Amino acid sequence: MSAKKPNPPSSLDAYYEPSKAFSKAARIPNKAAYKKLYNESISKPKEFWAKQAKELVWRKKWSKVLDWKAPFAQWFVGGKINICENCVDRHALSGRKNKVAIHWEGEPGDQRSITYDQLHKLVCRFANVLETQGVKKNDCVMIYMPMVPEAAVAMLACARIGAVHTVVFGGFASESIVDRLEDSGAKFIITADGGWRRGKIVPLKPVIDHALEKITDVKKVITLQRCGNPVEMLEGRDLWWHDVMATASTKHEAAALDSEHPLFVLYTSGSTGKPKGILHTTAGYLLGTYTTCKYVFDMRDEDIYWCTADIGWITGHSYIVYGPMAMGATQVMYEGAPNFPDFGRFWRMIEHFGVTIFYTAPTAIRAFMKAGEELPAASDLTSLRLLGSVGEPINPEAWTWYHKHIGGGRCPIVDTWWQTETGSIMITPLPGATSCRPGTATWPFFGVDAAILDDAGQECKAGEDGRLVIRKPWPAMARTIFGDKQRYRKTYWSDYEGIYTAGDGARRDKDGNFWIIGRLDDVLNVSGHRLGTAEIESALVAHPAVAEAAAVGRPHDLKGQAVAVFVTLKAGFEESDALHDELIRHVGEFIGAIAKPDDLYFAAGLPKTRSGKIMRRLLKELVCQGTISGNITTLEDISVLEALQAKVVAID
Ligand code: PRX
Secondary structure: OOOOOOOOOOOOOOOEOOOHHHHHHOOOOOHHHHHHHHHHHHHOHHHHHHHHHOOOOEEEOOOEEEEEEOOEEEEEEOOEEOHHHHHHHHHHOOOOOOOEEEEEEOOOOOEEEEEHHHHHHHHHHHHHHHHHOOOOOOOEEEEEOOOOHHHHHHHHHHHHHOOEEEEOOOOEOHHHHHHHHHHHOOOEEEEEOEEEEOOEEEEOHHHHHHHOOOOOOOOEEEEEOOOOOOOOOOOOOEEEHHHHHHOOOOOOOOOOEEOOOEEEEEEEOOOOOOOEEEEEEOHHHHHHHHHHHHHOOOOOOOOEEEEOOOOOOHHHHHHHHHHHHHOOOEEEEEOOOOOOOOOOHHHHHHHHHOOOEEEEOHHHHHHHHHHOOHHHHOOOOOOOOEEEEEOOOOOHHHHHHHHHHHOOOOOOEEEEEOOOOOOOOOEOOOOOOOOEOOOOOEOEOOOOOEEEEOOOOOEOOOOOOEEEEEOOOOOOOOOEEOOOHHHHHHHHHOOOOOOEEEEEEEEEOOOOOEEEEEEOOOEEEEOOEEEEHHHHHHHHHOOOOEEEEEEEEEEEOOOEEEEEEEEEEOOOOOOOHHHHHHHHHHHHHHOEHHHOOOEEEEOOOOOEEOOOOEOHHHHHHHHHHOOOOOOOOOEOOHHHHHHHHHHHHHHO
């Protein structure tokens, strides 16, 4: 590998090499070192992972590294461990005691820095609170909070006592909470009065109260006072965080848990209306997030790391809470919107905190691009040494802008491909070793046997599109869909025998780089967030005026994809601008603002096959191209399409 060109030309398909100095200092300093370790990790995965696992704190060593009865894996069988102890105690009780774990900034500008020692005390106190309130090992606890340190404290405290957390993104609406309470059976909720977003208070506790009108068996709701907005407290059920914490002891012994003890359930969209509860367990997940922080971010004690994700998504779980804390990192956590009060906020924060590693999403980068390069230029970003991207394919224009205007042409960019289900990063450059090329996530991480297969299960040739699969189990893989083993098997493991199908289309170029093309199923990726078309359709048909609905994605400059919906009304309802706006608002209120359709078309009928299946493929063509060129021979009634075509063109 050549390290001669640290500042490559800004060509969109050039290879970008890390500087010699960067490579020299990196844990994996060149391609040969990557290949050697990668080959070892694939030929002897148990030995590879056992060696990595020795860096964790164990209460009892495992007796067997892997028990694999496809599609169900058990890693480090017989071992006892506590993930909270690995993330907090081992730093708090050692040389990192006074090291800052979290530099937090609230949207209004308030700041707090919390050391590992202080974090330890907070987590111990909250673990005592949970136990006092009756939370037991294996109980499910829902967390619905803004981006405040207490959200991480709540997660870690659950993990400490062996309770299973299910974090719900603070932007989800009460109906989404109802679904998740029903599915997870959570009887305890941790929330806040509200959080700050774009200068306004986003109420959270009132949303929980609304959900609890339907779900009546929740025993306790603990509410953090963040914004001071008025909330109602129900006697006997509702408690203030500050009241229960005031008397709680700072001493707490972390439970020794089985390696496979359930850690969390995180809901994600699939191709049916019901979100899937992805279950992750303890030791393997910890090892996956730890090892990727070590090699992908090449995290060091001196680093100031910042991942801008929300804790309600998998990126927040793996790369704010568990991975970086297992590494004993210092990180920045931010409560609010990237454009409050303007798009310079992140850059000023990078300068203020001296951020060295910055991990964000392409959708944010595109918004920053649009806001202009003067904003990053106004801050000193020279502390940065490494950049990351996650959540959706990054277009080469955004990649090169990020590289030039944020990374100053000197920072490698790790474009990390992974999923809620994979738990940790799977395909990614290693910053000191990989030649990066804008738009490709490059090569598989250690232990990840990634391939691209055609329908017959044959490996695709270079340049051919196929399905992205993983052929061997890996430690941080999901263990199942909570309460639905059959759905787990069918969704991910039924395309090819014993092989995980990710649901993404991909191709490899002649140099072997993986290019992720996008989802193959009915899942949209809007601003890096996964949304099921069926979820949006279910929300629409829950409205009294709607008879039938179909949702599809179309390309969008900033968000990657936008949501377009087609709606047929029930008899007695008239098409109108007011109803158009009301239906869009209704989806936002039902699921959350991220799901609000960008385009809504009323339709007298939807294109269907003779067996009655909506042909979304045609609708997609219509919103993307304005016309239909694909095969329509199976269509039941062609006039439906003609009417729609006139409408979409007319509106556009
Ligand atoms: O389509 C892929 C896309 O995001 C999906 C996973 O979404 P989620 O489970 O919400 O997790 C997002 C954060 C890990 C994938 O199936 N995706 C994620 N990262 C990338 C990506 N697509 C292309 N390039 C990436 N780096």
